[in-house]
Amino acid sequence: MKRARSGGDEDAPRQNGSAGRRRGEQQQAGDGDDGGFDPADLQDEDSDPGLRREIRSKYRDLINSVQQNREDMVSLSNNKLTEVLEEANKLFKDVRQAREAALDAQLLVVATDLGKEKASQLFAEGTAFDPTAFAEHLLSFMGLNRLEDGEDEQQNGGAVDGYLPQDAWHRVARRAERCFSTAPSFHYMMGSFHAEPPPPKQRIERQRKVPSKEAKRIMPTQLKKMEDSHQEATEKEVERILGYLKSYYQDDPTSPISYYEFVIDPNSFSRTVENIFHTSFLIRDGLARMYLDSAELPCIAPVEEGEVEAGGTFSRKQCIISISPKIWK
Amino acid sequence: FCVQRQSGPQEEDEDTTFTQPTTTQVQRGLEKLTPAQVDQKTAEVVQYFLVKDQKKIPIRRADLVKHVVKEYRNIYPEIMKRASRIFDQVFGLKLVEIDPKNHMYILINKLETPEGASPITSPASPKMGLLFVILSVIFMKGGVVRENLIWNTLKKLRVDPGEKHEEFGDVKKVVTDEFVRQRYLEYVRIPHTEPVEHEFRWGQRAELEVSKAKILEFMGELHEQDPQSWTQQYREAHSTSSSSQASTSSQR
Numbered sequence: 001m002k003r004a005r006s007g008g009d010e011d012a013p014r015q016n017g018s019a020g021r022r023r024g025e026q027q028q029a030g031d032g033d034d035g036g037f038d039p040a041d042l043q044d045e046d047s048d049p050g051l052r053r054e055i056r057s058k059y060r061d062l063i064n065s066v067q068q069n070r071e072d073m074v075s076l077s078n079n080k081l082t083e084v085l086e087e088a089n090k091l092f093k094d095v096r097q098a099r100e101a102a103l104d105a106q107l108l109v110v111a112t113d114l115g116k117e118k119a120s121q122l123f124a125e126g127t128a129f130d131p132t133a134f135a136e137h138l139l140s141f142m143g144l145n146r147l148e149d150g151e152d153e154q155q156n157g158g159a160v161d162g163y164l165p166q167d168a169w170h171r172v173a174r175r176a177e178r179c180f181s182t183a184p185s186f187h188y189m190m191g192s193f194h195a196e197p198p199p200p201k202q203r204i205e206r207q208r209k210v211p212s213k214e215a216k217r218i219m220p221t222q223l224k225k226m227e228d229s230h231q232e233a234t235e236k237e238v239e240r241i242l243g244y245l246k247s248y249y250q251d252d253p254t255s256p257i258s259y260y261e262f263v264i265d266p267n268s269f270s271r272t273v274e275n276i277f278h279t280s281f282l283i284r285d286g287l288a289r290m291y292l293d294s295a296e297l298p299c300i301a302p303v304e305e306g307e308v309e310a311g312g313t314f315s316r317k318q319c320i321i322s323i324s325p326k327i328w329k
Numbered sequence: 330f331c332v333q334r335q336s337g338p339q340e341e342d343e344d345t346t347f348t349q350p351t352t353t354q355v356q357r358g359l360e361k362l363t364p365a366q367v368d369q370k371t372a373e374v375v376q377y378f379l380v381k382d383q384k385k386i387p388i389r390r391a392d393l394v395k396h397v398v399k400e401y402r403n404i405y406p407e408i409m410k411r412a413s414r415i416f417d418q419v420f421g422l423k424l425v426e427i428d429p430k431n432h433m434y435i436l437i438n439k440l441e442t443p444e445g446a447s448p449i450t451s452p453a454s455p456k457m458g459l460l461f462v463i464l465s466v467i468f469m470k471g472g473v474v475r476e477n478l479i480w481n482t483l484k485k486l487r488v489d490p491g492e493k494h495e496e497f498g499d500v501k502k503v504v505t506d507e508f509v510r511q512r513y514l515e516y517v518r519i520p521h522t523e524p525v526e527h528e529f530r531w532g533q534r535a536e537l538e539v540s541k542a543k544i545l546e547f548m549g550e551l552h553e554q555d556p557q558s559w560t561q562q563y564r565e566a567h568s569t570s571s572s573s574q575a576s577t578s579s580q581r
Contacts, residue, residue, distance in 0.1 A: 176453070
């Protein structure tokens with residue numbers, strides 16, 4: 001019943017977690033193969049939740065530190081990555097359960113990626129290439145006017161103060177072009193006609209789509225024929241509504257006209273909607289006004305003749321009214 | 330031939346409507362048509378390519394067949410052969426299939442621009458300058474770089490991917506979308522990165538259109554160094570495998 005791994009085993013520190021698990025299961029067998037190990041100790045270690053948590057926490061710390069300090073880890077100037085791996089090795093000795101081993105695996109994945117990146121930095125034999133120096137030289141090439149007298153013009157918080165000429169990038173492009181063998185873009189030397197989309201048609205200000213089908217609610221007169229000009233139809237309807245509004249108001253100037261009573265047609269939902277639509281024009285043009293009565297219900301009243309000014313001094317307010325068949329019912 | 334295609338029997342295409350006709354099929358097809366008809370169709374294909382190439386986005390064979398070749402698809406290889414020859418001899422262009430699997434083509438220039446370049450040619454787009462910077466850094470750094478290196482270098486040149494640039498507009502979009510679609514760059518996710526990071530490589534079009542030797546030459550000028558001082562890059566730029574890059578002589 002040889003232990004899969006013994007305490008002092010330097011050769012294979014990175015055995016997988018299953019070895020640890022097997023070991024845990026073997027604890028019943030209890031024999032003192034590896035100098036000084038007592039099955040009782042083993043039992044405690046394996047199941048002590050505090051220790052387990054500690055190990056997992058240390059792994060997580062390691063993983064975090066590697067991820068946060070990526071630049072550092074990858075730099076060729078230190079051995080931090082190796083140190084991390086050594087640290088992980090030490091931790092691994094105490095790994096017993098799958099959870100911890102999974103963290104170990106995760107750390108290894110991250111470390112491997114960094115290792116790969118670190119190795120790729122060893123690419124340049126001969127002169128190393130420094131992108132910062134490259135940028136500096138390029139800026140000069142572009143014609144950067146470095147400010148002479150330490151004037152603090154913080155342009156984009158750039159490291160180098162100065163001002164780039166308008167054609168900076170054109171200069172680069174012109175020189176760079178030589179490195180490309182791009183097929184020249186096809187274009188007509190002299191077009192036969194000016195190929196441009198036609199200018200957009202002038203939009204008519206008013207809404208053009210008006211479903212002016214039938215008459216309003218009070219007088220159910222049928223409009224048998226559709227008007228040719230939809231625009232006229234709207235205006236007609238709007239005036240009509242204004243007429244009704246004024247007549248109701250005149251009948252009894254003191255009694256407020258309930259907005260809903262005004263617009264709702266008990267027999268037709270679609271007519272109701274049209275009424276609301278046409279009434280909104282009155283409001284917009286300042287020919288009628290809406291207000292809330294003491295019961296917070298909307299009311300409508302025509303604006304006095306003398307007061308009418310479209311888009312006048314009244315403060316402009318907007319309001320959205322919605323209605324659905326259900327509400328209407 | 331410049332056009333690389335998979336020869337042989339029907340291969341599995343993503344465009345299931347078009348399968349490569351066999352040589353005998355092509356022969357038979359040609360017999361049924363007049364030379365004028367074939368010429369006309371070839372001319373249409375040439376024009377299609379020239380116009381489509383304006384945006385520098387690779388042209389899909391499926392589109393070509395669907396919109397231009399149409400019922401002449403049974404002599405497709407012959408048309409392509411002739412079109413290729415026209416590009417070569419009339420326009421000094423090379424028709425290249427950059428993606429044999431998905432059948433996508435680009436046009437590149439076969440001719441060498443003379444040193445004292447003609448002032449008549451339209452001025453180079455500043456975007457080419459931007460692209461050049463990115464390609465240079467990637468090449469000098471061994472062929473792959475993490476995106477942050479590119480963004481940081483660009484920032485030093487007053488080009489910030491997070492801000493709208495006077496010349497380039499949405500820089501991030503131009504670099505990671507436009508240049509990638511044009512196949513100048515490859516922008517690939519690096520696995521296991523948190524937050525997600527990508528790396529940049531040269532795209533297929535860049536491999537064909539851009540001369541590493543010339544980039545190194547410019548580098549030498551900028552740094553006032555001998556291009557050979559970058560030994561590894563120099564070696565790569567002048568290796569025989571760079572025959573895929575545009576060369577000075579036109580090859581039949």
